[in-house]
Amino acid sequence: MHHHNHYYGQAHILARYAGLDFDHPPRLRGYLQHGWNIGCGWNPVHEFYDGAWRFTWSDAPRRRGHALGRRNYHSIGAPFLYLLDLEPAAEEEREGTLWFLFHGWEGGKIQGDHQRLIDEIRETEPGPVTFSLYYTEYERPEVRRYYEDAGFRVVSFGRRGFSYERTDRRFLFKQLAELRRHKRVAANRLSTAIFYGVAAGCEPAVYGDPMQMEGENPLFGGESRIKRLWPEMLGKSIDLEAARATTDVELGRSWMMPAAELRMLFDWRERV
Structure with a gap:
């Protein structure tokens, strides 16, 4: 797993959402977008190993990546959106x-x-x-x-x-x-x-x-x-x-997956 997947604890959040160990998330076989990006999901000079999956937050980076000749994309929604589901908001007065x-x-x-x-x-x-x-x-x-x-x-x-x-x-x-x-x-x-x-x-x-x-x-x-x-x-x-409306598109709200689908996509299945 590429170490970028751990940036900001994103792999940890997805593991917790999928019902797995937060402190020690399983290997994610590919590259996970770690920030909003106006390109293909990563910086212009990022290196990828052949055949790796590229997990983007939304569909726009995938389309831009395809235009550059890159393949193996899968949009899953930003881990931050999963965190919002994991940590419901309490009633609190906002200020400033x-x-x-x-x-x-x-x-x-x-x-x-x-x-x-x-x-x-x-x-x-x-x-x-x-x-x-x-x-x-x-x-x-x-x-x-x-x-x-x-x-x-x-x-x-x-x-x-x-x-x-x-x-x-x-x-x-x-x-x-x-x-x-x-x-x-x-x-x-x-x-x-x-x-x-x-x-x-x-x-x-x-x-x-x-x-x-x-x-x-x-x-x-x-x-x-x-x-x-x-x-x-x-x-x-x-x-x-x-x-x-723009935030929902850029963070990929419509691409979010249930826990079982995430486990299947990432091959985070229990081995027996």
């Missing part, structure tokens, strides 16, 4: 905005005008702001301090892990709990967190300096393509009905 900064990764840092972004957030958000930083920015004091000094509550949900090491298996659980406390979810780029927020009941917004990441690959079209294809998801005040 959970704001996600576009983040880098282990191989690339973000660069941008943090103070200008803070000023725009203050002008826009009507209530308290909780600011979410991925660990790559949270562990950079020069970045984290901007938002702490602005008076925002700053949080991080942990590490996605790498090569099965330091994976926070409850990353998405913590993110979901935080989303459910907030009325709005916002970010400076349309990203996975925005779709998760809408699915969890938040009102979305996408605005501010999108910032740049070192070594960012523009092969799939980048920000200009997002503006062309998902204009209904951009802005400070977004039509909630339209956002929910």
Whole structure:
């Protein structure tokens, strides 16, 4: 199993949904999409072994992959949607905005005008702001301090892990709990967190300096393509009905499977 399948504890969530061991999920024979993607489900230079299945959240990455000559796709719905079923929401009054900064990764840092972004957030958000930083920015004091000094509550949900090491298996659980406390979810780029927020009941917004990441690959079209294809998801005040419809498509709600079908698809059957 490719170690990316463990990112954010996604394989663990699917195992629990299928009635299997959460802490030690069985091998998933293929590649599991781990974030919202405007391409074929993975980064442009991802390597695949011959004959491997590619498990996407929705049908659009499959279609784009087919256009590139790639095969063996199966759409299953985002693991986050299964988590929503596993962790029903309690009645809780929502307040403020959970704001996600576009983040880098282990191989690339973000660069941008943090103070200008803070000023725009203050002008826009009507209530308290909780600011979410991925660990790559949270562990950079020069970045984290901007938002702490602005008076925002700053949080991080942990590490996605790498090569099965330091994976926070409850990353998405913590993110979901935080989303459910907030009325709005916002970010400076349309990203996975925005779709998760809408699915969890938040009102979305996408605005501010999108910032740049070192070594960012523009092969799939980048920000200009997002503006062309998902204009209904951009802005400070977004039509909630339209956002929910797009979220259902992008997260693959109609492709979700019952537990028995997941076990069959992944060959997670009990051996006797």
